[in-house]
Amino acid sequence: MAAGTQKSSLIARWQYWGLVFVLPTVIFFIVFFLYPIISGIYYSLTDFTLLKPPVWVGLQNYQDLLKDRLFIKSISVTLGYVAGTTIPAWILSLFAAVVFFQKFRGREILKVLFFSPVLPSLIVVAIVWRILLQPGGILTTVLRPLTGSAEINWLDNPTLSPISMIIITNWTIIPFYMLIWLSGLTAIPEELRDAARVDGATRVQSFFRVELPLLRPTGVFIAAISTINAFQGFTLQYAISPGKGGPIDVNTTLGLLIWKYGFQYYRMGDASAVSMVLFAMIMIVVLIQLWLSRSDQFSLN
Numbered sequence: 514m515a516a517g518t519q520k521s522s523l524i525a526r527w528q529y530w531g532l533v534f535v536l537p538t539v540i541f542f543i544v545f546f547l548y549p550i551i552s553g554i555y556y557s558l559t560d561f562t563l564l565k566p567p568v569w570v571g572l573q574n575y576q577d578l579l580k581d582r583l584f585i586k587s588i589s590v591t592l593g594y595v596a597g598t599t600i601p602a603w604i605l606s607l608f609a610a611v612v613f614f615q616k617f618r619g620r621e622i623l624k625v626l627f628f629s630p631v632l633p634s635l636i637v638v639a640i641v642w643r644i645l646l647q648p649g650g651i652l653t654t655v656l657r658p659l660t661g662s663a664e665i666n667w668l669d670n671p672t673l674s675p676i677s678m679i680i681i682t683n684w685t686i687i688p689f690y691m692l693i694w695l696s697g698l699t700a701i702p703e704e705l706r707d708a709a710r711v712d713g714a715t716r717v718q719s720f721f722r723v724e725l726p727l728l729r730p731t732g733v734f735i736a737a738i739s740t741i742n743a744f745q746g747f748t749l750q751y752a753i754s755p756g757k758g759g760p761i762d763v764n765t766t767l768g769l770l771i772w773k774y775g776f777q778y779y780r781m782g783d784a785s786a787v788s789m790v791l792f793a794m795i796m797i798v799v800l801i802q803l804w805l806s807r808s809d810q811f812s813l814n
Contacts (some may be wrong), residue, residue: 550792557785564779574786584787586762587770590675591791594766595743597679598686602739603732606687611720628688635685638727639752641666642681645754654812668755671763678749678764686742690735697731698724730807737799744795747772 557574559567578584613624630638645652646667653665667677701724709719747768751757758765758773765773767787775784 520628553785553788553792555785556781557789559782561781561785562779563781567782570782575790578786578790581783583762583765586772587765587787590763591744591746591766591768591794593675594679594682594746597676597738598682598743598746599677599736599739602683602687602690603735605683606735607694607728608691609687609691613691613695614698625664628692630685631689631811635748636752638681638685639749642677643753646677666809668753669760673761674754674760675763678746678753680747681753682743682746686739690739693731693735694728697728701727729806733802736791736802740798740802741795744768744791783793 554568558569558571560570560573561567599790609627613620613627633641644650647653648664648666648669652667653660653662656665657663666671667673696741705723705727706719745768746766750766750769751762751772754760756762758769768791771784771787771791774780774787
């Protein structure tokens with residue numbers, strides 16, 4: 514009986530100290546994750562301008578968003594930005610990973626140079642590219658033999674400006690996703706490649722029949738995080754676009770619109786409502802991706 518009591522006391526002590534060690538993480542999660550989400554939901558249902566206490570209005574903010582031209586346009590801008598910075602990034606980063614997986618002279622040096630765009634912060638990248646994209650800047654000078662133009666309005670042109678945002682984003686994220694693909698390729702047992710070669714498969718056939726199916730979990734992970742990051746696009750649009758989202762709001766993503774409503778127009782209720790819409794869109798897209806990946810696994814089994 515005494516032994517059982519002593520064992521129960523020891524287990525209770527372990528549970529106590531386990532709770533003590535976990536408690537800081539729980540508090541951090543509540544303060545910096547759970548509380549902002551709950552506050553955002555509450556403020557999205559209020560009329561709040563930072564100048565007076567919030568007033569409960571229910572779903573009125575969401576109804577107003579459906580009539581807001583800027584909100585409707587920001588959805589299309591965001592979806593275009595997401596499409597331009599996810600699908601090309603998946604393909605090009607996978608291609609780069611396959612290239613760097615091969616053994617050749619100077620591979621490690623080239624890998625470091627290829628990864629260098631990821632190292633600076635995004636705001637530094639934005640400042641550098643803003644200089645490069647001046648109408649008579651370096652990029653215009655380099656392309657002058659092809660375009661014949663002395664000046665190109667990369668950022669003021671409604672067509673070229675969003676394309677520039679997409680190109681800059683891909684330039685910064687493709688090396689990062691390349692490393693993730695590369696880790697997935699490295700984790701594939703070499704015996705499987707050797708077996709495919711023994712069966713007469715070419716290198717291309719071995720990649721599509723053996724390696725690519727085994728990279729499915731890596732692909733799902735990259736698809737999820739790249740989609741989430743793309744929907745949250747803000748820094749480049751804020752730092753590079755004329756008028757923070759221009760010209761004519763072609764770069765006003767939902768993330769930038771939240772900032773405009775909240776800190777430029779002082780419409781915190783509307784900003785919170787947009788943030789909830791953005792959160793819902795991210796969750797829906799990620800859940801669809803996970804569902805498709807699971808259904809593919811079941812079909813393969």
